[in-house]
Amino acid sequence: MTVLTRFAPSPSGRLHLGNARIAILAWLFAKSHGGDMLLRFDDTDRTRSDPSFEAAIREDLRWLGLDWRAEYRQSERSPLYLVHFEELLARGRIYPCYETEEELAALRARALARGEPPRYRRLEGEGGTPAGAAASREPYFRFRLEPQPAVFRDLVFGERTIAVESLSDPVVRRADGSFTYIFASVVDDVDLGITHVVRGEDHLTNTAVQIQIFAALDAKPPAFAHLPLLCDVSGRPLSKRLNDLSLVALRDQGFLAPALFAYLARLGTGIAPAPDDRPESLVRSFDIAAFGRAPARLDIDDLRRFNGRMLRTLSFHEVAAQLAALGLSRVDEEFWQLVRPNVDTLAEVGMWWQIVHGPITPVVTDRELLERAAALLPERLSSPAEARAFLDQLAAATGRRGRALFRPLRLALTGREHGPELALLLPRLGRDRALARLRGETA
Incomplete structure (x- = not known):
């Protein structure tokens, strides 16, 4: 059997870390079994749906390093859905309904008042529409669920049993003639030969329903792997702040694609990502059974630190293109070597470029020390050796050592408490700018 997975985003927004993780894991699962992934726009x-988001999603996936064997749009496959729809309609597994949204709301309210789950089943629907209304309305259609539970082996959770008694018969075709995801997805999986579906645990109810649709179509369902949803460090769903965690936002902050890939590929396994993790090595070690059953906690600060660890292994050549894309084309190899130990994202390189080339307003915390430093600053400050000689002279003249010496200097020269070694930074600042800042001037 050739393994074939699919990533099926809805083109209604940019990719965020949650669905990017699903794409990565679906791709890794397929590649680790010698297979492929399809891209399908639901x-x-x-x-x-907005077609402009299709291009954005493709861009995000390619930036991560993912590829796919073929691409499909559900909106272009309606004739195929219609064939299977009419088949199940003729067999009585699909039936027409005529309720308006208001009438459905009334049905739900009555069920809740009786202490029952607000489900829609055919017998409940009968009589819910005023007499004669059906004749003047376009029907929508539902799939009739059988009362037996869905039983299947989940590749992450093991044997699962999902009751359907409390579920409404799902809508499979809207009154405007368009088909819903719940039905179209099954038809696509059968037609395209999908062997494995990797998706979030929030799709469990869909899986229970779709297993019955597969059976009604006399088709074998794919194997399912449901991943626990991501949450933040406090256990809150990430959906509350997806705009901050979109791939485009993180890319604009200077996160690395390999760092995001490795971090998301390892998240939930208990295995920490390594700076030398790359897609090809992760394919070789991938095991879907390694993922835990508890929600995976995404710590954006931890991700940032890991991004920094990976950054510090990269040469200037390896980051030059992304620096240019961030508007930092003036950054050269010497500057990269200067700031690389002190940045966690490429956007921070831009911050240090501004600090070095100014203007910035110095932070003055020890005027006496800064006045001595300004007086001792040599005429030549073009090399680290000259800068170290100046710092040694200042230490001897003031009796200051360590933090007592370097913190006031660093705050005045950079406005920051931490950063590159001052002996390396001073030649890049230049004597005139360093002198102005030591005097408390904006420069």
């Missing part, structure tokens, strides 16, 4: 909901 764009049947015309009110939410």
